[in-house]
């Protein structure tokens with residue numbers, strides 16, 4: 001491959017920093033970039049995916065669900081399995097920060113700079129549908145991509161916000177077990193992947209971004225529980241945005257300490273020797289991780305894990321009592337799985353939850369929203385994860401899993417509902433194999449004809465007319481309405497195969 005045109009000032013700076021290692025660093029820009037994907041374990045296991053795909057996968061040493069694939073080895077971004085959300089295409093070193101955050105089921109997690117959602121979906125997979133993940137990004141356009149990726153991945157317990165973190169500090173003070181700050185940065189680790197980044201880079205960018213990063217770190221710190229862990233990461237090499245950021249933070253926040261990064265294959269320690277004597281706790285930045293493109297198969301990253309010392313207060317885990325959340329409707333009559341069986345009489349009341357319960361009874365085998373709180377915003381119904389604080393005054397894009405909308409007391413299921421379901425949770429399913437041309441025709445939005453027996457029902461006696469969950473190799477990709485052996489396509493226009 002041809003080397004990207006690296007800015008002269010960048011080369012000089014890196015040569016000064018890396019000294020003897022610089023020639024190996026520079027040579028890495030002449031090598032092929034690395035392609036990666038992460039299996040979405042919300043949908044299937046790594047073994048199941050390996051059994052399904054023809055991609056040749058090599059493990060990423062630091063991510064159990066991460067794999068390298070070869071460019072030209074099919075196009076994973078244009079495959080029916082991609083539309084089923086079976087994997088997320090992610091640069092391998094970008095998988096490191098979420099691994100370092102060590103998220104466990106049941107935790108409350110914040111992804112502060114989340115769009116387009118690579119790390120949000122990675123963290124959500126670690127939660128396995130338990131606890132909750134708040135995904136925030138300040139840019140309205142980028143939030144749209146974040147929502148799409150969360151929905152494609154079938155995440156049920158995410159809340160998506162579009163806020164300046166300053167507005168989150170009050171609502172979420174001391175609330176989260178884990179926080180990821182994947183900070184906006186000068187992007188020096190992107191030069192091989194996106195040449196244009198090298199063209200626009202300026203020598204004063206590290207200082208400019210450092211100012212933003214300092215604020216983000218401080219804001220995140222206030223939202224972390226005692227005993228909680230946060231990871232700060234960038235895809236850049238400059239010490240100003242990395243070791244100096246962490247050292248300054250430690251000097252100002254004595255309650256935080258660096259949790260030393262594990263020694264995964266090729267990970268290098270932070271470089272306190274680049275800081276001089278300016279910071280009292282600079283030496284602790286050796287515990288951060290540097291992923292260098294000349295030392296491992298990845299484009300480059302920095303990540304530091306910071307533990308807030310102290311035991312979490314016993315009250316911190318308490319869930320608010322039902323109805324305790326100002327700005328929300330009073331808690332509805334509990335729905336849960338039972339809601340699927342008991343449909344209120346048609347036309348009895350205008351509560352959107354009743355239309356949802358009717359839909360669940362007629363179209364689903366089980367109502368899959370579990371302990372979530374059903375929340376209505378206008379005609380839209382969401383399943384919000386339990387235990388959220390009031391979100392008044394905060395721009396909430398998704399208060400939870402978007403289930404669908406109600407017009408004239410009729411519930412229309414969302415695409416997000418289809419993507420978050422498992423095939424066995426629908427009463428009617430139609431499955432195509434990924435090789436069946438009808439899989440792509442469905443993804444293009446075409447109406448399809450079914451052969452006898454192709455419509456599967458969860459039990460005998462389910463009417464052949466109604467919503468069917470269309471699956472590829474057994475994994476949902478969207479809705480269709482079945483009538484007289486025809487599949488009327490409900491795949492949303494913005495998602496279609498082009």
Ligand SMILES: C[S@@+](CC[C@H](N)C(=O)[O-])C[C@H]1O[C@@H](n2cnc3c(N)ncnc32)[C@H](O)[C@@H]1O
Pocket residue numbers: 112113114115116117118119120136137138139142163164165182183184185216
């Ligand atoms: C490195 S990207 C995040 C990538 C993302 N974590 C992923 O893995 O897909 C940084 C993000 O920070 C967002 N951002 C910039 N300033 C921000 C701020 N003050 N608060 C929250 N997000 C911000 C940008 O819009 C951008 O999407």
